[in-house]
Amino acid sequence: MQDVTVESGDWHGLGTDAARVREAVFIQELGIAAPLVSDDADLDAVHVVAYRRGDAVAAARLLPDGAIGRLAVLSDARRMGVGSLVLHALIAHASRRGDRFVRLYAQRDAVPFYLRHAFSLVGEPFYEAGVEHVEMERRLHAG
Structure with missing residues (x-):
């Protein structure tokens, strides 16, 4: 994909840009309340x-x-492979650090995207922040 680069890092280095994307998608587009879009877990996460x-x-x-x-x-x-690039970078990081699996809560409309990336459905649909989600996971290592 031309003109697209992916950077990994911590919240201090990437938080401003990550927050800008989240605000546009979660707050402005989906109408999710701002306090639900970022939390203290950002400080311990790989972004x-x-x-x-x-x-x-x-x-x-x-x-x-x-x-x-x-x-x-x-x-x-969207629909240009950018989401896949981001997801692959996170999966690669989890694999390098030895995680056995990764999991996520997918919005119902995004389930086909995650299924294409070898995630499996876990559990029943539920609502979070007024949006239907389902838990999904992907095994990274045998064991």
Whole structure:
């Protein structure tokens, strides 16, 4: 994908750009309350931000327990593989640090995306912040 780079780091280095993407997607587009979009877990997470021509267009985080979250892609960057680049970077990081699996809470509309990336459904749908979600996981290592 031309003009797209992916950076990994901590909240201090990438938080401003990650927050900008989250605000556009979660708060402005989906109407989720601002206090639910960022939390103290950001300080302990690995963050990945995708940039297109220098502008942040996607972001997500990986928590120490293997939870992937806050995956957001700006509307004009969707269906171009940017979300996949971010997800692959987080999975690679989890694998390198020895995680046995990664898990996430997918919005119902995003389930096909995660199924294409070898995630499996776990449990029943539930609502969080007024949006239907389902838990999904992907095993990284045999065992």
